[in-house]
Amino acid sequence: MSDINQSSTDYSFKIKDSLLGAQMLFVAFGALVLVPLLTGLDPNVALFTAGAGTLIFQVITKGKVPVFLASSFAFLPPIMYGVKTWGVPATLCGLCASGVVYVILSFLIRWQGSGIIKKVLPAVVTGPVIMVIGLILSPVAVHMAMGKTGDGSMVLFPEKTALIISLASLTATVLASILGRGIIRLIPILCGIVTGYVLSLIFGIVDFSAVTKASWFSMPNFVMPEWNAQAIFYILPIAIAPAIEHVGDVLAIGGVTGKDYVKDPGLENTLLGDGIATSFASFLGGPPNTTYSEVTGAVALTRVFNPAIMTWAAITAILLAFVGKLGSFLQTIPTPVMGGIMLLLFGAIMVIGLNTLVQSGENLTEPRNLTIVALILVFGIGGMSFSAGEFTLQGIGLAGILGVAMNLILPKERQKIDKE
Numbered sequence: 001m002s003d004i005n006q007s008s009t010d011y012s013f014k015i016k017d018s019l020l021g022a023q024m025l026f027v028a029f030g031a032l033v034l035v036p037l038l039t040g041l042d043p044n045v046a047l048f049t050a051g052a053g054t055l056i057f058q059v060i061t062k063g064k065v066p067v068f069l070a071s072s073f074a075f076l077p078p079i080m081y082g083v084k085t086w087g088v089p090a091t092l093c094g095l096c097a098s099g100v101v102y103v104i105l106s107f108l109i110r111w112q113g114s115g116i117i118k119k120v121l122p123a124v125v126t127g128p129v130i131m132v133i134g135l136i137l138s139p140v141a142v143h144m145a146m147g148k149t150g151d152g153s154m155v156l157f158p159e160k161t162a163l164i165i166s167l168a169s170l171t172a173t174v175l176a177s178i179l180g181r182g183i184i185r186l187i188p189i190l191c192g193i194v195t196g197y198v199l200s201l202i203f204g205i206v207d208f209s210a211v212t213k214a215s216w217f218s219m220p221n222f223v224m225p226e227w228n229a230q231a232i233f234y235i236l237p238i239a240i241a242p243a244i245e246h247v248g249d250v251l252a253i254g255g256v257t258g259k260d261y262v263k264d265p266g267l268e269n270t271l272l273g274d275g276i277a278t279s280f281a282s283f284l285g286g287p288p289n290t291t292y293s294e295v296t297g298a299v300a301l302t303r304v305f306n307p308a309i310m311t312w313a314a315i316t317a318i319l320l321a322f323v324g325k326l327g328s329f330l331q332t333i334p335t336p337v338m339g340g341i342m343l344l345l346f347g348a349i350m351v352i353g354l355n356t357l358v359q360s361g362e363n364l365t366e367p368r369n370l371t372i373v374a375l376i377l378v379f380g381i382g383g384m385s386f387s388a389g390e391f392t393l394q395g396i397g398l399a400g401i402l403g404v405a406m407n408l409i410l411p412k413e414r415q416k417i418d419k420e
Contacts, residue, residue: 021310021314027295028294031292032050032317034341035079043331044221044320044321044322044324045286047321048284048318049285049286050071051317052318054069054070060273061270061273066306067296068292069274071286072287074245075242075288078235078395079287087226089223090226091231091235092224094231094232095282097232097235099277102239107268121243124364130350132396134353135380142343145343157336165334166340169338169341173189185297193338196336197334210332218322224284224285240404247271249292371406372406376402
């Protein structure tokens with residue numbers, strides 16, 4: 001009889017855990033699908049690779065850290081540029097390589113300790129690189145909010161209609177993030193999408209033809225990468241920003257649960273898990289993964305610290321990836337809806353970079369720091385490029401490599417050398 005009671009209790013716990021896992025996925029859902037929708041990748045593939053990536057991360061970290069991995073916003077500019085310039089398969093090659101950066105950093109930490117991150121990637125490098133990511137995308141957000149394509153070359157919707165929808169989406173996102181309580185505060189992007197979508201239905205600009213044609217269950221549209229050296233060198237430096245973001249997220253979830261994940265399972269293992277998950281995702285046609293701060297917020301809100309909850313979230317994401325009509329429905333979201341959210345999103349990325357610089361406490365008028373920050377911003381935003389034959393380095397990639405190189409080469413002030 002006790003065995004039956006125990007079995008019944010275990011079953012009820014599994015039901016509860018699965019529902020909590022689905023809730024965690026709900027929190028991440030808006031941001032997860034927004035990246036593929038903006039870049040032309042398949043949202044069903046993104047769901048699959050987010051789930052699979054989270055499971056990979058859990059295996060490598062021995063299921064000790066309650067985090068969920070999904071689409072990274074830091075890679076939006078290179079994916080957009082790469083898809084337009086080289087096509088999806090070549091871009092995926094560069095995205096696969098970006099995961100290798102995480103792996104290399106994980107072995108550096110294993111060898112030299114976590115302090116090596118601050119030496120190689122200090123705030124004067126990572127801060128302006130993150131700022132460039134946000135600022136370089138700002139015209140895309142404005143064009144889409146006004147009903148145009150991302151490059152502004154084609155009008156998709158009437159400007160007045162587009163602005164009403166995009167600004168409503170923006171307003172809903174802002175209000176949810178500032179005034180929202182409980183779960184609402186954790187899903188501002190989803191609130192913005194729902195608001196904009198409802199208005200789009202009212203204005204009659206949503207086309208459901210693809211949804212009616214799609215089957216209920218189908219394989220995600222997996223795409224394999226194709227070798228492209230230009231894409232690799234363009235995208236690799238961008239991994240700097242999410243690598244630093246990863247460290248911050250691990251510290252944040254540790255603060256929520258009261259555990260030191262930097263020691264156990266170790267930053268070297270969390271970065272390794274994130275890197276392999278990112279390469280795996282890109283190998284199947286999904287966007288690179290990153291640890292989700294929204295889910296960390298949900299963990300803090302629910303006080304459920306069991307990492308197994310993320311296993312259920314991952315399984316739910318994988319199952320949803322095979323619902324064909326879901327992907328088709330997501331692709332009916334009109335451009336102005338996403339444009340309105342992007343106005344805030346890309347500005348927020350820039351502010352995160354600025355905050356990284358401010359919190360570092362560095363004197364930015366000191367000649368060495370001024371030089372590094374100034375050249376990263378001007379080279380990245382201004383569109384500086386260098387070419388050698390078919391090889392071209394420009395934009396964020398050039399800014400990132402330049403920043404790392406200058407930090408390693410330029411001499412420090414005598415006072416700082418003496419202190420070290």
